[in-house]
Each structure stands twice: as structure tokens, then as C-alpha cells.
Amino acid sequence: MDSADELVTQGLRQQFQALQEQQQQRRRQRMALVRCEKKEQGPGPAGTSTLSEEDLGLQLVKAEICSTTDISKSLLENENELLQEQIHELRDENGRLYKLVNEKNFEIKHLKKKSEEDRLALAGTAGIAGDVAATKIVELSKRNRELTVENESLKSKIKQLGNKLQELEKLDATQTASTKESSGRTNKELSPRIQNSSLQSDILDAKALHEKLAATNLKLIESRNQILSVKQELKMAHKVLVNEVGEDVNIQHLLNNKGTWRGRAQQIQILQKKIQELESQMGLNNQKGRSSEHSVEEEMLGISGLRRLSNQDKNVAYIRTLEKERKEAFEKMTGDHERLKKDHEDLKNKFDGSKARNKVLSSELKILKSQVVTLLEKGKHDDELVGALLKQQKQMQEIMGRLSQHESKNKDTSQILSQQQNCETQKQGSVIGELKQMVTEREAKVKDLEKEIKQLLLKQHQEKNLSDDQMVVNLPKCRPSSAQLDKTNEHSTENSISADAEITGRPLSARAVSKMGHTLIECATVRPLSGNAVGRCISVDATDAKALQLQCTEYKAFYQAAEVERDKLTELVTILQKRLEDSNDKILETEQKLLEQRRWSVTLEQQLGKAKLDAGKTHDKPSSKHKAISSSSTSRQCQSLCSSGDLIPGKPLTTALDIQVEELNTRLAIQVDENEALKTALQSTLKAKEEDLKLYHDTVAQVKQVFLQVLRQHKEKT
Structure with missing residues (x-):
């Protein structure tokens, strides 16, 4: 072009x-x-x-x-x-x-x-x-x-x-x-x-120049179109040659080697030529046979008729032949014109197709340029990503070491916490058992007191009946002795109160002591009845009734105090159960977090292994290995020198110091988190103990109020 x-x-x-x-x-x-x-022009009048x-x-x-x-x-x-x-x-x-x-x-x-x-x-x-x-x-x-x-x-x-x-x-x-x-x-x-x-x-x-310019431009366009068509034909011919000869065969080798090899198309052309030659030979043989027949007929008729033809017939025949030739030429021209029209239409279609193809190719070129730009940018980003991933790999290795240390610390702390929780649960269980025993004891005491009250009531009824009988008896006639009175009293007491051994078996002391350990009342000693005992029976019954009333009031006070204590102890038990449930939930959450951290550490270890493998693949050169070994050895030497104090850390040792500072910062952050967790645990335990103390103080205050109320009522009655 x-x-x-x-x-x-x-x-x-x-x-x-x-x-x-x-x-x-x-x-x-x-x-x-x-x-x-x-x-030629001259002066003069004519000139003027x-x-x-x-x-x-x-x-x-x-x-x-x-x-x-x-x-x-x-x-x-x-x-x-x-x-x-x-x-x-x-x-x-x-x-x-x-x-x-x-x-x-x-x-x-x-x-x-x-x-x-x-x-x-x-x-x-x-x-x-x-x-x-x-x-x-x-x-x-x-x-x-x-x-x-x-x-x-x-x-x-x-x-x-x-x-x-x-x-x-x-x-x-x-x-x-x-x-x-x-x-x-x-x-x-x-x-x-x-x-x-x-x-x-x-x-x-100028017009001629413009026309020539237009003609040259047209010729240029036509030549370009012809060149494009020739290129397309060459491509088609190349494809046909490939189909004929094969893809693996070298065409230049075939051209250089002038051998007797013939392709399919050559064989077809040779066969077609042979067919045409045979057809021409057949036609010649037929014409020869026909000419021989015509010659025989002419010999039979004679050649004199042809000689007699006039000049007019010759002219007419010549004109007819000219007309035939012109008709044939016209038909040929029309056929060529139609062919040229078809070729023109084909070329137009090809031209349109080439235009569309050029547009498509230009758009594809733009797209490819944009893709190349994006790929270049992606390459830069990938390089940056690789660097960042390598840095992350180093950081992850450091973090894994720290995590292993942190996990060991967490395990120790978790063991300590679990031991503390077990101790607390055991203590709380023992406290709950003691409280349950106290409640059962108090309930048994209440039942015993109720039985005693019932027995005392029966005793009062029996004593009243005895007093009525004694009043009926005549006092001057029968004066029983002290021994008889003792016997009768013993029989009555045995019938009325068979369960109470303190009252029947021995004389009553000055202070009757209950089963709870409290001193109930001060009662006069029961002496054997003398000769004038019948007169004193009424006073004895009144004192016994008062003593029984005092015992009833004391039992009621103990009963109310026991109920208050039981309610508060049940509240304490519910609170302790809630705390146990909360502590169990926290233990489960911590165990789940531990499992998640272990899984995360496993995934991080896998990623580290993959990253190490990728780094090993990318850095397989021996030179790079030697460089890495030398750099690691130099860094270790520098670290040892800095630690020993022989060498002052300068510019090349800033990275090691930065790493140490980062490690210290991470350790400080971990310890701060641990301190905060311990503070929260202490605060929660203190709150729980304060709540327990409040409940204990409330129970004590309520019991005191109950006893005070009972005392006030007793004082008011007396």
C-alpha cells in the first residue's frame, strides 16, 4: 500500500x-x-x-x-x-x-x-x-x-x-x-x-487539474480496492492450497522441488482437459461424417446451382451474417454487462463489509488498548499486593508466636478461673445444703412445738376437770395425806401428758428450757401437796395457764421468725442458682471463643504454610537463597551484638528495634486486657457479696422486728 x-x-x-x-x-x-x-502601432491622425x-x-x-x-x-x-x-x-x-x-x-x-x-x-x-x-x-x-x-x-x-x-x-x-x-x-x-x-x-x-485530481483519487480508491480484493483472493487461494496440500506440508519446499507430484485440483484440470479433447474429437468425427454426407448430396445435385447465385443473394447472406454477428456481440455485451453489474454489487458488498470490519477492528483496538492499560495497572497493583502479602506473612508469623504465648497464658488463667469457679460452686453447694438442713430443722421444731401446744391444751382441760371434781368433795371429811396427793397428781399427769418426760418424771425447774435451746418461762417448783393443798389448786392452775400462754407466744414468735428466715433463704437459693447458671453460660461462651480462636489459628497456620510455599516457589534462585541467608545471618549478628552491648544500634538496626517495640506494645495491650478482665470479675464478685450481705442484714432485721413485736404484745398483755 x-x-x-x-x-x-x-x-x-x-x-x-x-x-x-x-x-x-x-x-x-x-x-x-x-x-x-x-x-507595429504608429503615430498620426489615422492612429488617433x-x-x-x-x-x-x-x-x-x-x-x-x-x-x-x-x-x-x-x-x-x-x-x-x-x-x-x-x-x-x-x-x-x-x-x-x-x-x-x-x-x-x-x-x-x-x-x-x-x-x-x-x-x-x-x-x-x-x-x-x-x-x-x-x-x-x-x-x-x-x-x-x-x-x-x-x-x-x-x-x-x-x-x-x-x-x-x-x-x-x-x-x-x-x-x-x-x-x-x-x-x-x-x-x-x-x-x-x-x-x-x-x-x-x-x-x-484549473478545471483540467481538478478533473485529473478527481480521476487520480478514483484510481487510487480503485487500486486500493483491487489490492484488498487481491489480498482476499490470496487468502482464499492460500486456504485452498492448504486444503489441497495439507497444513503440515511446506509450500515453499514444494515450489522449490520441481517434482511430478500433483494435487487434486491439477488432476481435476487434467481430467477436464482430457474430457474436452475427447469431446472435441467426437465433434470433429461427427462433423466429418456430416460433411461427407453433404459432399455426397452436392455431388448428386451438382455445383451449378451455387454458381448461379446472384450478387444480391450474396449481399443478403452477408447482411444476415453481419446481423447474426452483431446479435451475438450484443448478447455477449449484455452478458458481460450483467456480469459486471453482479461483480460491482459483490464489490460493493465487500466494500461495505470491509468498512464494517474496519469499524469493528478499530473498536476492538480501542478496547484492547484500554484492556492493556487496565492490565498494566493490575500488574502494578498485583506487585503491591505481593509486597503487602509478604509483609503480612511476616506479621502473621510474629502474631502466631504471640498467639501461642497468649494461648498458654489463657489456658493457665482459664484453669485458675475454672478452679475458682469449682471452689465457689462447692462453697455455694455446701451453703445451700446447710441452709436446707436449717430449714428442715426449723420445720421439725415447728411441728414439735405444735404437738407440745396440743398436749398442753389437753393437759389444761384435764386439770380443769380435776379441779371441778375436787371442789365437789367435802374438805373437812377427807383430808388426804401428802403421799396420796402425790399419787393422784402423778396418775393425772401420766394420763394427760405421757409424752413429756420433763414434766412427769421430775419436778419442774425454775426455768423450762425448750428444744430450740431458748429459756421459755420461769415457773414455781412443784411441791408435794400438803394437807391444805385443796385450797391452793386454783392458784396453781392459774399459774400453769399463764405459763402455757407465755410458751404459746414464744412458739408463735419462733414460728414467725422461722418463716421469715425460710423466705429469705429461698430467695438466697434462687439468687445462687441464677449465679450458677450465669457462670455456666459464661464458661460455655469462653469455651466457644476458645474453639473459634483455635480454628482461626489453624486457618492462619494453613495460610502461612501456603504463603511459605508460594514464597519458596517464587524465590527458588540460589542467589536469592544465599542473599536471604546472608541477610538473616547479618541481622542475627547485629541483634546479638546489640543485646551484648558491644555495638551501638544505628540506622541498619532500626527495623529490629521497631519489631521489639511492636512486640512490647502487643504484650502491654494483652496485659491491659487481662487486667481489665480481672477487674470486671472482681467487681462482679464484690457486687454478688454485697447483695448477699444485704439479704443477710434484711433477714436479721426482720427477725428482730418479729421478736420485738412479740415482746411488745406480751408486755401489753401483762
């Missing part, structure tokens, strides 16, 4: 040069004619008359000259405007092409850098990764070559367009100069007729 464009531009240059030479020759001839006319006539003629012609000059000026201005527009367009195209060239150069540089980086990165890889890297490098090199070819073609196009621009600018300058010179000379020297002829000739030359 570039060679064809160069040939077209060279032809145009030659045509413009020839036209310029023709115009210069015409101008010289006109100048010579004008000079000859001036010499002729001058006046010429002046008249000149005045008439001047208007025509002015009109023609205006037309020529307008045409020249139009041409100048067209040329300037073309110059602007060419400049715009030149700028665009420069931009494209710069973009391609930038892409080439970037791809070169990327290819070098890929080579450096993938130089040590082996196996499948090496093959992939090699294929990528080959693809990038092909892409680089294509881009360089496109760059060179664009540079050549830019040079051609610059040359065209310079030629057009020169033409514009020469045309403007020639128009100025021609306008000045025509106004001063040339005659009107010569001016008209020169203007007309210029206009005709």
Missing part, C-alpha cells in the same frame, strides 16, 4: 510540473505577442482615429475584463480556501499521527519494561510455569514487532503527509504570486483579448 501511494504521489508531482511548464510557455508567448503589437476606436472598444471590453477578472478571482479564492482546508486537514491528521506515534512508543517502552521484568521474574521457574513464561514472552515479542511495524508505517505516512503539505503550501504560494503578477501585468500591459484568453485558459487548466 505504501509503495502504491508513493507511485501515485510521484505521478501527481510530474503532472503538476508539466502543467507549470506549459503555463510559463504560454505566458512567454503572450508577452512576445504584446511586444510585437506595440511595435484608430486609437479612439480602440479606446471605445477597450472601454466596452473593460467591463468584460472586469467580470472575467472577478470570476477568476472568485475561482482562485475558492481554490485557495479549498487548499487551505486541505492543509488544515493534513495538519490535523499529522498531529493525530504524531500522537499515535507517541502512544505507540510509550506502549513499546512499557511492554519492553514488562517483558524484562517478566524475564527476570520467570528466569528461575521450571516445568509448566517456565513454558507459560516462554509463551508469554513469545507473544509479547510478536506484539512488540507488530507495534514497531505499525510505528514505522505511521512514521512513513507522516513523512509523506508532511511532504504533501509542503508541496501544497508551495503550490498555494506560487499560485498566489502568479495571480498577483498576472493581475498586475494584465492591468498595465496586456490587451483585453489576451487577458480574456489567458483567464479562460487558466480556468480551463
